Amino acid sequence: MKIALPFFAIAAIVAVIYSGVKFYNLQIFFGIVLPYICFTLAIVGFIARIIRWAASPVPFHITTVCGQQKSLPWISHSKIESPTTGMGVLLRVIGETIVFRSLFRNDRASLYKDKSRVIYSSDKLLWAGALLFHWFLFIIVLRHLRLFLEPVPYWVITLQNMDGILETTIPGVYISNVIVSLSVLYLILRRFRSRIRYISLPADYFILFLLGSIILSGILMRHIYRVDILDAKAFIMGLIYLKPLVHEGLGAMFYVHLGLVSVLFMYIPHSKLMHMAGIFLSPTRNLKNDSRMKRHINPWGYPVKEHTYDEWEEEFKDALKEAGIPLEGEDVRLRQ
Amino acid sequence: MNKPEEIVKDIELTPKKGDWMTPEVEFKKGRYCYGAPLKHQQYLELPNPREWQPSDIDWRLPDNWQEIILKGMADLLKKNRSFRLFMDICVRCGACADKCHFFIGSGDPKNMPVLRAELLRSVYRRYFTLQGRLLGRLAGARDLTVEVLKEWFYYFYQCTECRRCSVYCPYGIDTCEITMIGRELLNLVGCNIQWVVEPASNCFRTGNHLGVPPHAFKETFDFAIDEIKDLTGIKIEAPINRKGAEILFVAPSADYFASPHWFTFLGYLMLFHEIGLDYTWSAYASEGGNFGLFHSMELAKRLNAKIYAEAKRLKVKWILGGECGHMWRVIHQYMDTFNGPADFLEVPVSPITGTRFEHAKSTKMVHITEFTADLIYNNILNLDKSRNDKWRVTFHDSCNPARSMGLFEEPRFIIKNTCNHFYEMPENTIKERTFCCGSGAGLGADENIEMRLRGGLPRANAVDYVRKKHGVNMLACICAIDKAALPPLLEYWVPGVEVCGVHELVGNALIMKGEKQRETNLRGEPLNTEGEAEEKE
Known part of the structure; x- marks a missing residue:
C-alpha cells in the first residue's frame, strides 16, 4: 500500500501530462502555466520554511561533540569534531554537506546469537550510495545550465564534455546519468528491505519514484524520444525572460520531464527534501563546543521558583546546629 | 529475568x-x-x-x-x-x-x-x-x-x-x-515517573537527590574521615559551608551515600587534603546531578540554581565538579544559560599549578578530571601505580561527558598514570561512540530492570570483549549513574568485572605525606596481591 500508492500517483501524473500534451494540446498549461505556478510556490515555500525555522530560537547550547574538547594546552583537541572557532564549525558543516561525514561513521550492529554477542561491521554502502547520488545529481543540474545561460559558460561545456567522455553511443552516454540511475535504484531497493520498509512512509517512496521518473524521462529524451536541443533552449529562455512561447519541435517527453520537475519543486518545501537547507541550521552541528567559554543566551528564559538558601536554612536550622555546620552570618573563626 | x-x-x-x-x-x-x-x-x-x-x-x-x-x-x-x-x-x-x-x-x-x-x-x-x-x-x-x-x-x-x-x-x-x-x-x-520526580523533589527540598538532611550529610563525612584515618593514619578535614574558601566542590550525592561511589568520594577527600586545597563542600548545594533535566527545562533550572547561589553566598572564586555524567551535561551546556552570568566568580586557576582553565572562563566550573590531569601533568602528585595492580582496567566513556563535552583524554591520562594495566574497549563503543549503561535519564529504577539490562547489552558486550582478550576485571567511569547501574549490569552479563570511579584509582595510587604503610586499597581489600595480575597474562 505505502509503495503501490506513490507508484501509481507518479504514473498518474505522467499519464496526465503525456495525454494532455499528446491528445489535448495542453502544451501551454503543462509547459508554461504549471512550471510558473510550481516554481513560484517552490521559492515562496522554501523561503517561508526557512523563516519559520529561523524564527524559533536556539535556547540552549546543544552541540553534539564528536572529538576531544579544548581544555588543557597539552591535550590536542579536535578542531573540527569539537570546534571552538567559526572556522572549525564551518569545516564541520562543510564536511557534513559535501562528504556526509556523519553518515560515514555508519556501522551495522548484528547479534551472534549462539555466543550472545553484538558485533559491529563497517557499513559504508549507504554513505557511498547517498554521496554518489547527491554529487552526480548536482553535476546533472550544472550540466543543465547550458539550457539556461547564453552564452554557455566555458566550464559548463567542459563539464559536459568530461561527463560525456565515454562516447560509446550516439548521442554519448553521460556518466552522471548512469551513476544517478544506479544510485536511485539502490536507494529505492534498500527501501524494500524489511527494516527500512518498516520505517518508511509513502512520502519516502513518492520522492524516490518522482526522482527516478525525472531521470528516466530525461534519459529517454536524450536517447530515444529525441528533442531538438535548440528548440528546448529557446523555449526555456522564453520562460526565463517571461516571454513564453510554445515550440513545435518539443515532444511529449519534454513536457513530461518538465512537468515532473515542476511537481518536484512544488513539493520540496513540504517534504523531507528540506534537509538540503535544514542541515545548515542543525544546532547540534553548527554550534561550537565553547559553552563554558562563552555564555549562551536563552531569549525566552524566565525566572523560576527556587528554594533559596534562607528558606533552606530556616527549615534545617536545628539539624545544621546539631551537625556544627556554620549558619549564615555566623563567624566561622569563633567556631573553630 | x-x-x-x-x-x-x-x-x-x-x-x-x-x-x-x-x-x-x-x-x-x-x-x-x-x-x-x-x-x-x-x-x-x-x-x-x-x-x-x-x-x-x-x-x-x-x-x-x-x-x-x-x-x-x-x-x-x-x-x-x-x-x-x-x-x-x-x-x-x-x-x-x-x-x-x-x-x-x-x-x-x-x-x-x-x-x-x-x-x-x-x-x-x-x-x-x-x-x-x-x-x-x-x-x-x-x-x-x-x-x-x-x-x-x-x-x-x-x-x-x-x-x-x-x-x-x-x-x-x-x-x-x-x-x-x-x-x-x-x-x-x-x-x-517516580525515579525522576522523587529525587528532583528531594533535591529541591534538602539540596540533594537522596534527600539527605544536613546532619546526616555531615555524618557521612565523619565516617569517611575515620575510614581514611584507618587507611592512611592521616586525619583529614572536609569543610562544609565554609565561607571564604577559594573553591566550592560539588559532587553527585551518590558519591557520599552509595557504593562503589563511596571510594571515589574517599579519593576526592584524600586528594584535596594532599594538595592542601582551600575548598569547601556545601550542604545546601549538596547535589551535582540534576534530575530536573529528565523532567523539564524549568525544573532543571530550578534545581541548578543552587550551585551558583551557594558559590555567591560562600564567596568562593570558582567551582570544581565531581564525577557525574548528566550533571556535566547541565554544567557544560546549560548552567551558564540557566543561571548565569557567573560574574561574581573568577576565571578558574589551579591554586597548585597556576594553570588557568581558559576553557571554563565563563561558566567558571572545572571538571575534577581536568583538574587532576593538570596536577599529574605538572608532577604534583606522588603516585604508586602498583597499588592498582590488582585491576586490569578499561574505561567507559559516560554519554554526557563524552558527547556533550568531548572529555576523552583527561580521564584516560589519569588512569594511565595511576594504573599499570589499561585496555581500551573496541573503538565503535568508546569516546563519541560510547554506549550508554542503559539506566540514564532517570530510568535506573529497580522495577525497570529488564529494560535496563537489555539496554546495557552493547556496553556489557564490549566489556566482555576486553575481559576475554585482556583479562579486564575493572571498569572505570566518571558517572554516578554508571556506578549505580553498571555493577548489576555486569554481574548479569559479564560476571567478575567490577566498577570504580577514576578518583578511586587516584586515591589508591596517591602516596600521601606522612601516611603509614597501606595494607589495603580503598575497598579494604589487601594490597599485597603481587602476581595476581601476572597470572592472567
Whole structure:
C-alpha cells in the first residue's frame, strides 16, 4: 500500500501530462502555466520554511561533540569534531554537506546469537550510495545550465564534455546519468528491505519514484524520444525572460520531464527534501563546543521558583546546629 | 529475568511485517518505571497531581488534555529550533536504527531512534502540517489519542537521552531533544515517573537527590574521615559551608551515600587534603546531578540554581565538579544559560599549578578530571601505580561527558598514570561512540530492570570483549549513574568485572605525606596481591 500508492500517483501524473500534451494540446498549461505556478510556490515555500525555522530560537547550547574538547594546552583537541572557532564549525558543516561525514561513521550492529554477542561491521554502502547520488545529481543540474545561460559558460561545456567522455553511443552516454540511475535504484531497493520498509512512509517512496521518473524521462529524451536541443533552449529562455512561447519541435517527453520537475519543486518545501537547507541550521552541528567559554543566551528564559538558601536554612536550622555546620552570618573563626 | 543467552536468542533486529502507525503498548513488568507519588508531584507543584500508575487503564488525564498537549507543542515549536527542524528534515534513512542500545537489546522497532521521533512527528504532521491535515495516515499523520499518549510515555521513558544516534545522523537530529520535548509534553498532563520526580523533589527540598538532611550529610563525612584515618593514619578535614574558601566542590550525592561511589568520594577527600586545597563542600548545594533535566527545562533550572547561589553566598572564586555524567551535561551546556552570568566568580586557576582553565572562563566550573590531569601533568602528585595492580582496567566513556563535552583524554591520562594495566574497549563503543549503561535519564529504577539490562547489552558486550582478550576485571567511569547501574549490569552479563570511579584509582595510587604503610586499597581489600595480575597474562 505505502509503495503501490506513490507508484501509481507518479504514473498518474505522467499519464496526465503525456495525454494532455499528446491528445489535448495542453502544451501551454503543462509547459508554461504549471512550471510558473510550481516554481513560484517552490521559492515562496522554501523561503517561508526557512523563516519559520529561523524564527524559533536556539535556547540552549546543544552541540553534539564528536572529538576531544579544548581544555588543557597539552591535550590536542579536535578542531573540527569539537570546534571552538567559526572556522572549525564551518569545516564541520562543510564536511557534513559535501562528504556526509556523519553518515560515514555508519556501522551495522548484528547479534551472534549462539555466543550472545553484538558485533559491529563497517557499513559504508549507504554513505557511498547517498554521496554518489547527491554529487552526480548536482553535476546533472550544472550540466543543465547550458539550457539556461547564453552564452554557455566555458566550464559548463567542459563539464559536459568530461561527463560525456565515454562516447560509446550516439548521442554519448553521460556518466552522471548512469551513476544517478544506479544510485536511485539502490536507494529505492534498500527501501524494500524489511527494516527500512518498516520505517518508511509513502512520502519516502513518492520522492524516490518522482526522482527516478525525472531521470528516466530525461534519459529517454536524450536517447530515444529525441528533442531538438535548440528548440528546448529557446523555449526555456522564453520562460526565463517571461516571454513564453510554445515550440513545435518539443515532444511529449519534454513536457513530461518538465512537468515532473515542476511537481518536484512544488513539493520540496513540504517534504523531507528540506534537509538540503535544514542541515545548515542543525544546532547540534553548527554550534561550537565553547559553552563554558562563552555564555549562551536563552531569549525566552524566565525566572523560576527556587528554594533559596534562607528558606533552606530556616527549615534545617536545628539539624545544621546539631551537625556544627556554620549558619549564615555566623563567624566561622569563633567556631573553630 | 531469564538467562542472558535466552534473552539474546529472542532479540530480532529485523522488524516483522506490520505497521508502527497503529499505537500499541503493553506495560509489562520489568519494562517501565512507576508513576510519581502524589506527595512529590505536589511538592514541586506539577500539573494534574494524582496517584497514578502507567499500568492503570484510566490515566485520569485532565478533560482537555489534548488541547493542553497541542498548545504545549505549538509553544515548544516556537521556542526550540531543534524541535521544529527535527520534525521537518528527517529522511528516514535508517542510519540511526541500530545505534540505540535499547533497540539492540530489545529489538523493539519503536526503539529505533527514527521511530521514537516518528511517534511525536506523526502528531506534529497531523496538527501542524498541510499534508498531514489533508492526507492523514497517508502522510504519516496520527490523531492524538490516549493510546498515542501512552506510547509516548512508554518510549520516551525508554530513551536515556544518551545522544549516540545524533552522532550518526547525517543532519545531527538529536533524539535527546525529541525525548526531552516528549517528556515536557507528558508533564503538562501530569505523566511522569517516580525515579525522576522523587529525587528532583528531594533535591529541591534538602539540596540533594537522596534527600539527605544536613546532619546526616555531615555524618557521612565523619565516617569517611575515620575510614581514611584507618587507611592512611592521616586525619583529614572536609569543610562544609565554609565561607571564604577559594573553591566550592560539588559532587553527585551518590558519591557520599552509595557504593562503589563511596571510594571515589574517599579519593576526592584524600586528594584535596594532599594538595592542601582551600575548598569547601556545601550542604545546601549538596547535589551535582540534576534530575530536573529528565523532567523539564524549568525544573532543571530550578534545581541548578543552587550551585551558583551557594558559590555567591560562600564567596568562593570558582567551582570544581565531581564525577557525574548528566550533571556535566547541565554544567557544560546549560548552567551558564540557566543561571548565569557567573560574574561574581573568577576565571578558574589551579591554586597548585597556576594553570588557568581558559576553557571554563565563563561558566567558571572545572571538571575534577581536568583538574587532576593538570596536577599529574605538572608532577604534583606522588603516585604508586602498583597499588592498582590488582585491576586490569578499561574505561567507559559516560554519554554526557563524552558527547556533550568531548572529555576523552583527561580521564584516560589519569588512569594511565595511576594504573599499570589499561585496555581500551573496541573503538565503535568508546569516546563519541560510547554506549550508554542503559539506566540514564532517570530510568535506573529497580522495577525497570529488564529494560535496563537489555539496554546495557552493547556496553556489557564490549566489556566482555576486553575481559576475554585482556583479562579486564575493572571498569572505570566518571558517572554516578554508571556506578549505580553498571555493577548489576555486569554481574548479569559479564560476571567478575567490577566498577570504580577514576578518583578511586587516584586515591589508591596517591602516596600521601606522612601516611603509614597501606595494607589495603580503598575497598579494604589487601594490597599485597603481587602476581595476581601476572597470572592472567
